[in-house]
Amino acid sequence: MKTAITELFGIEHPIIQGGMHYVGFAEMAAAVSNAGGLGLITGLTQRTPELLAKEIARCHEMTDKPFGVNLTFLPTFSAPPYPEYIAAIREGGIRIVETAGRSPEQYMPTLKAAGIKVIHKCTSVRHSLKAEQIGCDAVSVDGFECGGHPGEDDMPNMILLPRAAEELKIPFVASGGMADARSLVAALAMGAAGMNMGTRFIATKEAPVHQNVKDALVKATELDTRLVMRALRNTERVLNNKGVEQLLEIERAKGKQLKIEDIHDQVAGVYPKVMIDGDMDAGAWSCGMVAGLIHDIPTVKELIDRIMADAERIIRQRLTGFLDDAGKRPVAARAIA
Numbered sequence: 001m002k003t004a005i006t007e008l009f010g011i012e013h014p015i016i017q018g019g020m021h022y023v024g025f026a027e028m029a030a031a032v033s034n035a036g037g038l039g040l041i042t043g044l045t046q047r048t049p050e051l052l053a054k055e056i057a058r059c060h061e062m063t064d065k066p067f068g069v070n071l072t073f074l075p076t077f078s079a080p081p082y083p084e085y086i087a088a089i090r091e092g093g094i095r096i097v098e099t100a101g102r103s104p105e106q107y108m109p110t111l112k113a114a115g116i117k118v119i120h121k122c123t124s125v126r127h128s129l130k131a132e133q134i135g136c137d138a139v140s141v142d143g144f145e146c147g148g149h150p151g152e153d154d155m156p157n158m159i160l161l162p163r164a165a166e167e168l169k170i171p172f173v174a175s176g177g178m179a180d181a182r183s184l185v186a187a188l189a190m191g192a193a194g195m196n197m198g199t200r201f202i203a204t205k206e207a208p209v210h211q212n213v214k215d216a217l218v219k220a221t222e223l224d225t226r227l228v229m230r231a232l233r234n235t236e237r238v239l240n241n242k243g244v245e246q247l248l249e250i251e252r253a254k255g256k257q258l259k260i261e262d263i264h265d266q267v268a269g270v271y272p273k274v275m276i277d278g279d280m281d282a283g284a285w286s287c288g289m290v291a292g293l294i295h296d297i298p299t300v301k302e303l304i305d306r307i308m309a310d311a312e313r314i315i316r317q318r319l320t321g322f323l324d325d326a327g328k329r330p331v332a333a334r335a336i337a
């Protein structure tokens with residue numbers, strides 16, 4: 001399949017693996033890129049720019065396909081040295097960066113001077129337009145369904161994607177709630193040039209996380225995520241667990257007076273406990289509503305091949321079937337999901 005996104009990034013399929021803290025290691029990014037998508041190493045999971053440089057080098061050994069690095073600008077307990085991280089990215093020969101959180105405006109001259117293509121993840125049309133205006137090559141439009149930080153507008157992709165299509169000149173991918181061929185075809189129908197998946201890629205054989213995490217995603221339904229940190233205007237969608245229930249209890253008690261220190265134990269240092277140790281009650285870790293659509297743990301290649309084959313069937317049979325052969329019952333979407 002050829003779209004503006006496959007052309008822009010030189011990839012075979014219009015599928016991106018979004019940056020994911022403690023998931024986006026070289027193994028994850030290389031598996032996605034080797035399967036024809038765009039894999040991303042998560043920059044800040046590497047505690048120093050030197051460690052990021054090593055992770056990039058490791059990924060180069062695992063794939064000769066294009067892969068990128070995610071650089072997230074979110075409120076953290078201590079600000080990372082972004083210019084040094086960007087130097088590691090540039091010197092590692094990376095030509096694609098996914099930025100997220102705050103606007104990457106101040107770093108755009110450096111990124112562009114290094115010949116790096118920037119895809120910025122946005123949760124609103126206004127932020128997408130700003131990204132276009134500051135010279136981003138593409139945006140990843142992240143709806144309210146998404147795992148991670150959906151912003152504060154609570155705008156689902158059914159509205160956000162067509163609105164983005166109405167306003168943007170640069171290409172965009174749909175992000176949040178994307179799981180399978182139905183997601184991809186729907187995203188394309190709404191004007192996107194591909195899709196970005198986070199949560200779905202965690203439930204794959206190659207995802208370098210504890211088996212408990214993958215099993216929890218297969219078991220979870222679309223009702224099992226919670227929104228936390230709204231009072232801090234840093235809303236995050238996470239998988240519910242005992243730590244998250246404690247966090248919500250604290251949030252209820254503190255109301256608008258909530259401070260990040262109040263929930264330190266439920267949000268800080270949780271990722272290694274969950275992703276490495278498999279402690280599923282440790283606290284808040286990002287997870288999308290799309291968990292309800294995850295029923296198996298395939299290899300990344302099986303997942304991507306299945307998506308692309310099913311997408312072709314949905315387009316050629318189900319969709320054109322509505323037009324070409326009105327008498328014939330179209331293939332049910334569920335049967336090819």
Ligand SMILES: Cc1cc2nc3c(=O)[nH]c(=O)nc-3n(C[C@H](O)[C@H](O)[C@H](O)COP(=O)(O)O)c2cc1C
Pocket residue numbers: 017018019020021023042070071072099100101121142145146147148149175176177178196197198199200285286287288289290
């Ligand atoms: C476990 C996990 C960790 C994530 N960490 C980051 C991150 O560090 N930076 C970032 O920009 N996005 C992060 N995200 C968001 C994803 O890149 C992606 O935008 C999101 O998962 C899309 O929604 P989906 O989960 O419904 O596919 C994370 C998502 C998950 C599930």
